[in-house]
Amino acid sequence: MTDVTRLTLAEARDALQSKKLSATELTQAHLSAIEKARALNAYIVETPDQALAMAKASDEKLAKGQGGPLEGIPLGIKDLYATKGVHTQSCSHILDGFKPAYESTVTSQLWRDGAVMLGKLNMDEFAMGSSNETSYYGPVASPWLPKGRDGAWARQQLAGDKKGLLVPGGSSGGSAAAVAAHLCLGATASDTGGSIRQPAAFTGTVGIKPTYGRCSRWGMVAFASSLDQAGPIARTVRDCAIMLRSMAGHDPKDATSIDAPVPNYEESLGRSIKGKKIGIPKEYRVEGMSAEIEKLWSDGIAFLKAAGAEIVDISLPHTKTALPAYYIVAPAEASSNLARYDGVRYGLRVPGKDISDMYEKTRRAGFGSEVRRRIMIGTYVLSAGYYDAYYVRAQKIRTLIKRDFELAYAQGIDAILTPATPSAAFGIGEKGSADPVEMYLNDVFTVTVNMAGLPGIAVPAGLSADGLPLGLQLIGRPFDEETLFSIAGVIEEAAGRTVLPQAWW
Amino acid sequence: MNAAAKPSKLIKGATGDWEIVIGMEIHAQVTSQSKLFSGASTEFGGDPNDHVSLVDAAMPGMLPVINEECIKQAVRTGLGLKAQINLRSTFDRKNYFYPDLPQGYQISQFKSPIVGEGVVIVDVTPTEQITVGVERLHLEQDAGKSLHDQSPTDSFVDLNRSGVALMEIVSKPDMHSADEAKAYVSKLRTILRYLGTCDGNMEQGSLRADVNVSVRRPGEPLGTRCEIKNVNSIRFIGQAIEVEARRQIGIIEDGGKIDQETRLFDPGRGETRSMRSKEEAHDYRYFPDPDLLPLEFDQTFVDDLARGLPELPDEKKARFMRDYGLPAYDAGVLVMERASADFYEEIAKGRDAKAAANWVINELFGRLNKEGLDITASPVSAAQLGAIVDLIGEGTISGKIAKDLFEIVWMERGADPRALVEERGMKQVTDTGAIEAAVDEIIAANPDKVEQAKAKPTMLGWFVGQVMKQTGGKANPQSVNDLLKRKLGI
Numbered sequence: 001m002t003d004v005t006r007l008t009l010a011e012a013r014d015a016l017q018s019k020k021l022s023a024t025e026l027t028q029a030h031l032s033a034i035e036k037a038r039a040l041n042a043y044i045v046e047t048p049d050q051a052l053a054m055a056k057a058s059d060e061k062l063a064k065g066q067g068g069p070l071e072g073i074p075l076g077i078k079d080l081y082a083t084k085g086v087h088t089q090s091c092s093h094i095l096d097g098f099k100p101a102y103e104s105t106v107t108s109q110l111w112r113d114g115a116v117m118l119g120k121l122n123m124d125e126f127a128m129g130s131s132n133e134t135s136y137y138g139p140v141a142s143p144w145l146p147k148g149r150d151g152a153w154a155r156q157q158l159a160g161d162k163k164g165l166l167v168p169g170g171s172s173g174g175s176a177a178a179v180a181a182h183l184c185l186g187a188t189a190s191d192t193g194g195s196i197r198q199p200a201a202f203t204g205t206v207g208i209k210p211t212y213g214r215c216s217r218w219g220m221v222a223f224a225s226s227l228d229q230a231g232p233i234a235r236t237v238r239d240c241a242i243m244l245r246s247m248a249g250h251d252p253k254d255a256t257s258i259d260a261p262v263p264n265y266e267e268s269l270g271r272s273i274k275g276k277k278i279g280i281p282k283e284y285r286v287e288g289m290s291a292e293i294e295k296l297w298s299d300g301i302a303f304l305k306a307a308g309a310e311i312v313d314i315s316l317p318h319t320k321t322a323l324p325a326y327y328i329v330a331p332a333e334a335s336s337n338l339a340r341y342d343g344v345r346y347g348l349r350v351p352g353k354d355i356s357d358m359y360e361k362t363r364r365a366g367f368g369s370e371v372r373r374r375i376m377i378g379t380y381v382l383s384a385g386y387y388d389a390y391y392v393r394a395q396k397i398r399t400l401i402k403r404d405f406e407l408a409y410a411q412g413i414d415a416i417l418t419p420a421t422p423s424a425a426f427g428i429g430e431k432g433s434a435d436p437v438e439m440y441l442n443d444v445f446t447v448t449v450n451m452a453g454l455p456g457i458a459v460p461a462g463l464s465a466d467g468l469p470l471g472l473q474l475i476g477r478p479f480d481e482e483t484l485f486s487i488a489g490v491i492e493e494a495a496g497r498t499v500l501p502q503a504w505w
Numbered sequence: 506m507n508a509a510a511k512p513s514k515l516i517k518g519a520t521g522d523w524e525i526v527i528g529m530e531i532h533a534q535v536t537s538q539s540k541l542f543s544g545a546s547t548e549f550g551g552d553p554n555d556h557v558s559l560v561d562a563a564m565p566g567m568l569p570v571i572n573e574e575c576i577k578q579a580v581r582t583g584l585g586l587k588a589q590i591n592l593r594s595t596f597d598r599k600n601y602f603y604p605d606l607p608q609g610y611q612i613s614q615f616k617s618p619i620v621g622e623g624v625v626i627v628d629v630t631p632t633e634q635i636t637v638g639v640e641r642l643h644l645e646q647d648a649g650k651s652l653h654d655q656s657p658t659d660s661f662v663d664l665n666r667s668g669v670a671l672m673e674i675v676s677k678p679d680m681h682s683a684d685e686a687k688a689y690v691s692k693l694r695t696i697l698r699y700l701g702t703c704d705g706n707m708e709q710g711s712l713r714a715d716v717n718v719s720v721r722r723p724g725e726p727l728g729t730r731c732e733i734k735n736v737n738s739i740r741f742i743g744q745a746i747e748v749e750a751r752r753q754i755g756i757i758e759d760g761g762k763i764d765q766e767t768r769l770f771d772p773g774r775g776e777t778r779s780m781r782s783k784e785e786a787h788d789y790r791y792f793p794d795p796d797l798l799p800l801e802f803d804q805t806f807v808d809d810l811a812r813g814l815p816e817l818p819d820e821k822k823a824r825f826m827r828d829y830g831l832p833a834y835d836a837g838v839l840v841m842e843r844a845s846a847d848f849y850e851e852i853a854k855g856r857d858a859k860a861a862a863n864w865v866i867n868e869l870f871g872r873l874n875k876e877g878l879d880i881t882a883s884p885v886s887a888a889q890l891g892a893i894v895d896l897i898g899e900g901t902i903s904g905k906i907a908k909d910l911f912e913i914v915w916m917e918r919g920a921d922p923r924a925l926v927e928e929r930g931m932k933q934v935t936d937t938g939a940i941e942a943a944v945d946e947i948i949a950a951n952p953d954k955v956e957q958a959k960a961k962p963t964m965l966g967w968f969v970g971q972v973m974k975q976t977g978g979k980a981n982p983q984s985v986n987d988l989l990k991r992k993l994g995i
Contacts, residue, residue: 082566095565102559104566219566226795254568255797333795336598339609340563344662355660359602382600382790391792 004029005182009073009239010266012185016062016072023062023072027055027116030074034118034183037505039158042168042178044079044137045087046119054116061114070246071114076184078175079120080127081107081230082219086117090221091135092125094341094366096348104219105251106188106230113246118184122174125368126338127195127223130442131431132173134370139428140173142166142203143181143501146427147466151504158505166425166468169199169442175233176203180500186234186243190220192227193326194421194446197458200233201420201471204460204498206240206488207233211479212453213258214244216251224333225256227326227450236497237459237488241265244481260479268482269489274308276487279413283319284445286422292470293419296462300417300472303461303494304487314413316404319448321397326447327440328381328394334371335378341366373436402452409477415487418445420471424464445473455481459488460498469498514681515723518754523720525750526727527686528678531693532671533703534647534711535578541646541670542569542612549709553652553663561668563607568796575670576800578702579619579644580810582672585700585817586639588623590807594643596797600790604662605649613673615791618643619800625676625696626819629688631834637689638677647671666710672703678717678727683743690714690739691841695818699843707737714742718749720757728753729763733770733777745770749777821846829858838866844880845870851887856894864894868911884918885911892922902926903933905978934980937988943975944968944988955993962995 004026007015015021031048051074058072077083080090082100089095103111111117124134132140141162145154149164157165168177172189176199179187189196191209200207208231215230222228232243245266250259280301285294301311343349343362350365352358367375381390408416422444432439449456455478458471472491476484515522540547543560560567583590597615620642627635649667653660674693680686694712697703705712714737719730731753733745748770753763768777816824818840825836825846839862840846848869853861869890873883893910896902902910910931914922926932934940947968948955958964965986972985 080566088565090565098565100564100566102564217566218568221565222796224795253570255570256795332792336600336610336790336792339600339602340565340607342602342604342609344604345562345607346564355604356602379790382792384788384790387790387792 005033007185008236009185009234009242010236012073013070013242016058017067019062023055023058023116024052026072027051027074027118030118030184033181036503037181037183039155039505040141040143040177040181041138042122042140042174042181042183043076043119044091044122044135044174047086047117050086051116051118054111058114058116068112068114069242070110072116073114073185074116074118075110075243076118076121076175076178076187077107078172078188078190079123080190080221081188082221083107083117083120087120088221089136090126091123091137092341092366092368092371093136094348094363095221095346096366098347100219102219105216105253106220106247109246109249110188110243115246121172121178121187124171124173124195125371126221126334127171127190127192127228128334128370128374129170130194130198130439131167131426131428132170132199133167133428133432134170134368135173136368140168140177141428141505142168142177142425143503143505144203144425144468145501145504147468154504161429163427163429165428167202167428169202169421169425171195172199172207172233176200176205176207179203179205179233179235181503181505182500186232186239188230188247189233190228190230191446191450192223192229192330193450194443196231196233197420197446197456197471197473198442200458201460201473202425202469204469204500205233205235206237206457206459206492207231208240208244208457208481208484209449209455210244210248210481211258211455211476212450213256214248214455214479214481216249216254216257218251218253222337224330225337226333227330229450235500237457237485237492238266238269240457241269241485258479263482265481265485268485271486272308273304273487273490276304276309276414276483277312277412278304278309278487279312279314279408279416281314281316281319281408281416281418283316284418286444290423292424292464293422296470296472297417297419299495300461300491303491304417306494307490309487312411312413314408314411314416316401316408316416316448318397318400318404322401322448322451323440323444325394325397325401326443326451327377328390329398329451331374331378332382332391333378335375335382338367338371338375370436398451401448405452405454405475414477414483416475418473418475420445420458420473424466424468424470449473449475454478455484457484457488459491461491461495511681514685516750516754518758520758522723523750523754524723525681525746526678526719526721526730527680527682527746528717528730529676529680529686529689530715530717531674531676531690532713532715533582533674533697533705535575535644535670535672536702536704537572537574537578537670539572539574540668541572541575541644543668545668547669551665553661553665555665557664557667561607561664563609569612569794571797571800572670575644576619576802577810578670579642579672580807581700581814582674582697582702583620583623583642584807584811584814585696585702586620586623586625586642586674588639588642589621591617591619591621592803592807593617593799593801594619595799596644596794597791598794601787603648604660605651605664605667607649607664607667611646611648612794612797613645614643616793617799625689625692627685627688627692628837629685631837635679635685637679640675640677642672642674645671645673678719683746686716686746687739687743690742692818695841699815699817701815707739710737713737716742716745716749718746718753719763720750720753728757729765731763731765731777732767734767734780736770741770741772744772744775745777748775752777815843829853829862831858831862835862835866838870842880848880848883848887852891852894856891857898860897861891861894864890868908872915884915889914889920889922896922896926900981901933902931903978903980903982906931906933930979932979934976937984940972940976940980940984941988943972943980944985944992947971947975948992958993958995965989965993965995968993
């Protein structure tokens with residue numbers, strides 16, 4: 001075997017089980033790849049000692065034939081997951097030096113099943129962003145290169161301010177970049193408005209946001225509690241299915257997690273989708289949609305038709321209200337969730353002349369501008385006199401959006417197909433500096449899914465004219481991730497696995 | 506609209522009569538092993554930050570999970586207040602920054618509380634009863650405590666109380682005097698203690714009151730109210746209302762206006778003073794807590810809890826009046842504490858219930874109060890006091906001797922009253938021969954008094970006293986009376 005980092009998670013698992021490969025060897029290969037890829041800034045913390053210790057333990061288990069479903073599989077962990085004794089800051093300066101004394105439910109389940117932690121992944125600060133540029137630790141460079149640029153040019157940019165290189169998307173930008181650059185076999189991510197699906201689409205990887213309540217939020221640094229959901233990013237649909245099975249499950253420590261059995265998602269791969277009804281919502285055909293996105297979408301429709309699915313035109317009439325309503329609900333919850341970062345108990349503290357002064361100085365220094373903006377928006381929309389006009393109306397809209405989907409599913413629709421993003425990846429420093437809404441528009445196809453609490457998967461389905469990956473999104477019925485995996489598998493096969501970039505870094 | 510005060514409740518100002526209007530928010534700590542949304546202990550005391558979970562300290566990524574026992578306690582309390590139980594309620598976040606509030610918000614129930622309207626029947630005096638409406642009862646988290654006296658430069662925070670479950674019981678503005686307010690709190694505390702849902706311990710802060718006071722001319726609309734925060738004794742509640750009402754009347758009579766504000770009662774100075782200015786007025790930005798689903802349960806859950814409720818003070822009082830023939834006042838005093846009522850019943854069963862009530866209320870309670878003891882710490886047991894009542898009833902000892910006996914039993918814990926009477930020769934003399942001898946002796950020794958008594962029969966008392974003295978108080982007073990009357994011919 002030449003480069004084991006090129007294996008898919010499923011291939012590596014099989015090689016480990018059949019003892020053709022050791023976990024230590026596999027982990028070591030990833031650690032070396034991470035070291036060489038530091039300039040991409042995907043990992044903000046590397047945990048080689050821990051990784052090798054875990055790999056060693058996995059090898060012992062594998063030798064005895066006692067390995068778990070993820071035994072010896074090296075993964076990257078998004079920085080918002082609490083990892084015991086390891087840097088956990090949601091890439092914010094306000095959590096400066098914070099190392100929790102506890103492990104998030106999702107990551108403990110991964111370790112329970114034998115996975116190996118390589119390190120913590122970069123992300124937008126508190127998961128607020130669509131390009132990974134709001135991270136306190138700086139932007140992540142996508143392994144994909146802009147058209148006409150070569151490795152030599154790109155290495156120069158990496159050494160500088162990274163301008164002109166492509167964003168990996170966000171907020172799970174580190175996760176997507178690490179997976180696409182073969183710096184792990186899969187990564188945990190999280191999705192509040194599109195933070196798994198958009199970066200997956202930008203990097204030619206697969207990402208699924210499961211149904212709200214499918215994974216425990218316990219130990220995930222909260223952004224917007226009613227929207228946040230954990231999920232994986234990996235290189236194939238199958239790899240996502242394998243990871244999600246370990247990540248999902250009921251947790252009595254999270255009152256919003258659902259007590260329902262977790263299926264073996266991998267088994268849904270390869271299932272026939274003949275006769276499945278696929279809804280095509282007309283409202284997602286937004287004004288000014290580029291020809292390449294139109295083509296991507298119609299290619300997707302053709303793939304599914306060819307596999308025997310029935311294509312049905314549907315209407316989700318409240319779609320266009322989702323983004324503005326999302327930008328009320330999410331900041332409102334965030335403004336309250338982030339109140340605990342006050343300099344009193346942990347993280348950053350900037351001394352002040354009295355308690356208010358300490359609060360103000362600490363939060364001013366600790367939060368980046370996008371986070372401050374959202375705290376201010378959230379505080380405003382919850383204020384006396386504005387609450388009914390903003391928050392209450394946004395909640396009503398949310399109910400209507402949910403009902404749109406319910407009506408579609410009541411018609412017998414099994415899943416809904418849309419583009420994942422309005423465009424391919426853009427350049428670092430290119431968007432949102434003048435008008436933050438420009439950046440927010442990235443989430444236009446994904447936020448509806450969070451607002452309705454539904455599962456959504458992004459799967460690569462083609463390349464743009466510039467040779468950059470484009471993804472399609474499938475939206476499912478509540479807790480029917482299995483159907484999404486089946487259908488996504490069909491698209492993946494029809495479109496052909498994306499050929500990820502060779503290492504130029 | 507609340508009922509108007511009786512004229513006797515009005516207070517005189519310089520320019521005429523004023524009526525006080527009082528409403529109260531009582532914060533009652535729920536009796537439970539662990540906190541409202543975490544598994545940490547609710548035990549009082551301990552070193553600072555001994556009882557703090559990751560949730561209480563608001564560590565990143567921590568989530569609240571509701572403690573079912575606290576929900577049951579709130580429902581039980583609602584049932585005890587004859588209140589509407591809401592099968593669906595929601596939790597909201599009340600947002601503000603304070604070092605003893607780790608989350609930066611308090612989880613409370615703002616829009617849909619678990620308990621709706623109810624009533625409390627309050628005995629203000631033995632003859633005066635009022636009904637105070639309960640507006641709502643909701644569950645919320647307590648905050649921690651800031652400690653400012655540990656260091657000259659820094660403040661410290663103790664999170665032991667952070668997250669402890671409180672029931673906020675909001676009354677309607679149905680009270681019109683300090684006495685009514687005090688009686689309401691006292692009655693509410695009695696109900697909570699009966700239910701076992703709050704220990705009612707005001708010194709430890711398990712029960713605190715925010716008192717809303719306003720004044721108005723009789724018959725006029727409600728005046729502007731001030732809220733006196735965190736008053737922690739019934740006596741202080743009374744004092745705070747008195748001084749606050751006087752303050753408001755003074756301002757209005759001087760042509761001023763009352764500012765709606767939060768005030769603090771300073772018992773040392775006997776005054777209330779403003780806590781925070783209007784510029785610092787909080788906008789709490791309430792919104793539904795997205796970490797908690799709406800709280801829903803069915804009527805069966807409520808019915809099961811209702812079946813498990815103990816007899817409550819009002820019902821117990823009615824039963825005491827009916828079954829034991831007690832006057833309302835006696836019954837009311839006996840049911841104030843569940844333990845006292847139980848103590849009384851143990852004595853009253855199969856005995857003269859009225860005599861038992863007198864002994865419990867007058868002798869036992871009197872003595873306990875004097876020593877500052879609780880009924881559960883009474884040196885005289887129900888069995889012992891029952892034996893004393895028996896001894897009187899049988900005519901074995903006189904009422905006067907019984908008081909001496911009570912004192913001996915009090916001092917010599919565990920002694921058997923019946924044995925004591927035997928050992929110490931305290932038995933009442935009912936042997937008419939012995940009494941007659943004493944009577945004869947007194948009559949023979951006092952011929953002048955005999956003459957006087959014949960003219961003035963009230964002199965009989967003097968003879969009774971002499972005979973009792975002669976017999977060491979042990980003679981049966983009835984026999985003494987009868988014999989004296991016969992022998993003196995009156």
